[in-house]
Amino acid sequence: MTNVPPPPPFGPLGGADGPGSTTTGAANSSGPGGSLPPPTPWTGFQPGTPGGPSGPGGSPQPYISPPPPSSQGRSKLLVVGAVIAVLAIVSVGLFVVTRDDDDSTATDTTAQTVTTASAIPATTTTAVPDTTTTAVPETSTTVTETTVVESTTTVAESTTTVATIPAIPEGAADLGNGVALLIPAGFSQTTGGGGSTTLTDNVSVIYAQTAVRSPGTDPGVLTQEYVNAFDPFFTTISYSPTAKSRSLAGEPATDVYSTYFVTFDGTTKAVQTGSIDVYVRTDGLVLVVSAYGPNGYQNVIPTASSDVLNASFLATPLVGAPQPLVPLAPFRVATIHPPVTVDGLVAFTAAPGFSIVGPTGQGRGFVTNGTEDVQVDRTAGQADVSVVTSTAQGILSQNYTGIEYSELTLSDPDPWGVVHGSFNWVGFYVGGQRSVGNVDLYYDPATTNAYVMFRTWFAPDAANDADPSAAESQFMLRTLFNSFTIIP
Secondary structure, three states: OOOOOOOOOOOOOOEOOEOOOOOOOOOOOOOOOOOOOOOOOOOOOOOOOOOOOOOOOOOOOOOOOOOOOOOOOOOOOOOOOOOOOOOOOOOOOOOOOOOOOOOOOOOOOOOOOOOOOOOOOOOOOOOOOOOOOOOOOOOOOOOOOOOOOOOOOOOOOOOOOOOOOOOOOOOEEEOOOOOEEEOOOOOEEEEOOOOEEEEEOOOOEEEEEEEEOOOOOOHHHHHHHHHHOOHHHOOOEEEOOEEEEEEOOOOOOEEEEEEEEEEEOOOOOOEEEEEEEEEEEOOOEEEEEEEEEOOOOOOOOOHHHHHHHHHHHHHOOOOOOOOOOOOOOOEOOOOOOOOEEEEOOEEEOOOOOOEEOOOOOOOEEEEEOOOEEEEEEEEOOOOOHHHHHHHHHHHHOOOEEEEEEOOOEEOOOOOOOOEEEEEEEEEEEOOOOEEEEEEEEEEEOOOOEEEEEEEEEEOOOHHHOOOOOHHHHHHHHHHHHOOOOOOO
16 A cells, blocks of 8 residues: 555544444534525625524634645636526625716817017116216117917817627626626526526526626635625535636636535435636626536536626626736635545535544545444555555455455546546454445546545444445535545
């Protein structure tokens, strides 16, 4: 094995008496975490209210702007092919947008110049005494004629050009500031005006809103504001890292930052997924568009709708003096649902009923609900998938004997070249208890690094081999996968 993190004091995947026997910390409360909360009359991006409906309470920590990214490496996060939109969580405007255009007339005035005549010296006569006769020369005076030139003042007429906001196409929702979103077939607009729009087909939801911010505004601040508006209303919600996913082709320069989230309902076991895209234009025009629903967010907005959205966002006139867009390094939003950190930004979120055990962020994360243990390890320097598999089996063998493994199942590489594999196993814990489990691994051949998730529970016989927390463990696996594209 290469670079395998040391096991916790009680051994990997089990406490003193086996899986789930050692717990520390408070368990996550169960509740309707996957359900949409009722509309709330927010008027701006406000921090979550402590003790909000169906949430554990508490407020997110302030967002701290991350440093610019290194020029090396690939940006994290999936790039959504179509610009997907939406969060049905709020049906009222979150931004208050004002936009003023002042007309001004410039007048070019030439000062009038007048030349005046100079003064003529007076002639003076001096009295001479009788005793002396003095010849007085005749005085000759020359008067210079002065010409007065009339000046002409020319006033130039000024022409003021007012930029025109493009008209909203027929069949499109007005997102404010000249930005439009073509309403997909089957969707209807439930709210609008003031820059906010909510569209739904009664299954998925699209939320979109524009605003005018200071040029050079931090996209991380905008993302955090939006998350704060709904984060407390979910019992269990997990966020991917946020990263720049693309730049729009055209001017003004526009960057798009993307975040993906998953909710879990501890009662119904329902999972819903969503995306948040924050557009930041160089002049201060911004757009938040989010898609949310039980069937995924990938194809909620068709290409034709996203094309109208992108084109109109670029076409609307400048709202401020352009400032350079400074790229941000990938970061995680603050949340009252803290993730279980494995390494760096890679983490997973504990499902309802699961508690964190031991330290996290040192190449390992561990949670348990008293019946099932879930552990994630980072392994480095793995030559290929077979070596990753051997590494995982070696970790299991530290606490289990007589292990039998199923055949390894492998998927095709994803767009980033990462391979997913899984296998089941049956063995005996050190105390003699029959145990069953599943292993999922993600391997990046380009970096030779991998993440491995172990799930373990006691099963006295084959009739009890089924995962007792199947929905919860699948949710946690999904939140892990959302943490990375490549495996650094």
